[in-house]
Amino acid sequence: MPGSSRQIATALQRLAVFWRASQWQVFGAAGLNPTQGEVLLRVAARPERAAELAALLGVSQASLSDTVSALAKKGLVVRRPDPDDGRARRIEATAAGHSLAKRIPEAPEALFGAIAGLGDAERGALLRSLTQVIRSLQEARAIPVQRMCVTCRYFRPHVHDDAAAPHHCALVDAAFGDAGLRMDCGDHETATAEQAALAGARLLAVG
Amino acid sequence: MPGSSRQIATALQRLAVFWRASQWQVFGAAGLNPTQGEVLLRVAARPERAAELAALLGVSQASLSDTVSALAKKGLVVRRPDPDDGRARRIEATAAGHSLAKRIPEAPEALFGAIAGLGDAERGALLRSLTQVIRSLQEARAIPVQRMCVTCRYFRPHVHDDAAAPHHCALVDAAFGDAGLRMDCGDHETATAEQAALAGARLLAVG
DNA sequence: CCTTACAATATAGGAGTCCTAATTATTTTC
DNA sequence: GAAAATAATTAGGACTCCTATATTGTAAGG
Structure with missing residues (x-):
């Protein structure tokens, strides 16, 4: 029982590594790195606050702010004041951001194939x-x-x-x-x- | 059917994010970042060539070389010539590396708990x-x-x-x-x- | 109202991943 | 033995990611 748990954990780790590596390919084609790509896909689906994004991506708020700045410099997202809370900002995709996001697959093709094999x-x-x-x-x-x-x-x-x-x-x-x-x-x-x-x-x- | 494939992919992504975030905690306590920790655990289990490690971690050889250098500077690993191939080098854990590796859990505690719940x-x-x-x-x-x-x-x-x-x-x-x-x-x-x-x-x- | 606490972000500074490209050394192939 | 392939590193640069600190706005208590 601890044995199979450990093997499952290892399997998940392998898949995590694979996922990260695929992201370099998938997003790299769009001129983004994995973190930038992840953020862009998120905010293209719906605008989010910085804190929310940081939690979902599992990074610190400071790191997220870095990434948002990088995306903003590329003209893909903008920070807008949050109507509900003057301290907060909403990250939204620009028109360019939306059009780029549409061209990015949300999961690596090979993974879909592997899952479809079941x-x-x-x-x-x-x-x-x-x-x-x-x-x-x-x-x-x-x-x-x-x-x-x-x-x-x-x-x-x-x-x-x-x-x-x-x-x-x-x-x-x-x-x-x-x-x-x-x-x-x-x-x-x-x-x-x-x-x-x-x-x-x-x-x-x-x- | 494509629906469930997509949800599975999303689930794996969430777990991948969780895994990476946990690694910052687990390895951070040992003064390492995720990549360094991963490499240390690997070579502590058995010495490996750089190319092998790069493939297993899903990064380029150049990146791996960076990380090995960082670990070497900390005195946790050494590069030794590979007896079978003069071009290759074997990355091995030092005594300090072994003793540190022993103190690092190989998977986040919370994940074991979650799996055990099944x-x-x-x-x-x-x-x-x-x-x-x-x-x-x-x-x-x-x-x-x-x-x-x-x-x-x-x-x-x-x-x-x-x-x-x-x-x-x-x-x-x-x-x-x-x-x-x-x-x-x-x-x-x-x-x-x-x-x-x-x-x-x-x-x-x-x- | 005004102070104090708290919350959401951003910035500063620094370590270190991670990439591509180019280099060195060795092995394999013809 | 020359040419091609392979293992690893170095060079250079972008950028994540961290902690700690600063900035601004909100909420609570006197």
Whole structure:
């Protein structure tokens, strides 16, 4: 048991290394380095505050500020005052930033191929397991809360008998399966800690 | 189906970010940055050539050379001529390097906790899926071959009827299950491409 | 109102990754 | 033995990333 945990950790490490290395290629083609690319994709999807971006990328706010400055100098993003808080600034993509972001794939092609090589059921199970792991890390305060089903107040795991679509989203009022679990949902609304813990346990319990 | 692939990719990205951020903490306590720490742990486990290390870390040889120089300046590693090839050098940990390496955990504590939260069966399935993904990436030449069961010439997947231990290692002549799949085996001997492809297909096919 | 605490960013300074290109030394190939 | 390939390093430059400090705006208490 500790043995397989260690192997899993090693596997994740390998994939992390691969991810970082791919980013140099993917973003390098656009004249950006991995951190710049990551920030650009984020703010192109939706403007964010600096603190939020720093947490999501796992770097200090000072580092993030460096990167934003680099992107601003390239004319890809701008800092605008946040209407809700005079101390804060919102990082937004410029027109040039948006058009560049559109041309950047969000994940390395090879990874999609590798994942596609798994069977449908296996893919669903993999996504569910990874979702669980990430939720545990969030609970342990090791990573910031992400916009995922399992921490969303609209999520109802395993409420349908249909094995292919046992979960339910109360927002869109629709059933879906493991393969439909989202990692980054625009409509996400954070559930209370208890709600999330319950949902996690229920998601995990049913095989 | 493309949907779940995308979510899985996103999940892996989150974990990659988490991994990198944890490394700053784990290695920072030892006065190292992530890259230095990674190299030290590697060479403490066994001396390696620069090219090998660069491939495993996914950086250029020049970058690796920088990092080795930094470690050498701290007295943690030395470069020794490789007995087999006069062009090459072997990076080895010094006594100080070994003793420091022993005090560094190889994965963040929180990650072990998160993985341990999964059920036994789920953990085995997760390891198997990740193994598959990594093997596919190796096949696509996206990452260098690692010392894992599925690329080893001693690996025989699904040859036993015992569901708990269906695989077999021909080197130690022992049966084992999904949870025993190794990501970094010291006894690994690379199989031919066909062998590995066959083993991969067989590992995936059986449920 | 005004002070004190707190929060969101930015800047200063410095270490060090990480890249591409060019260089040196050695091995392999023909 | 000359030419081509390989292992590693050096040179030069951009930029991340850190900690610590400064700047500004918000919130709370007297």
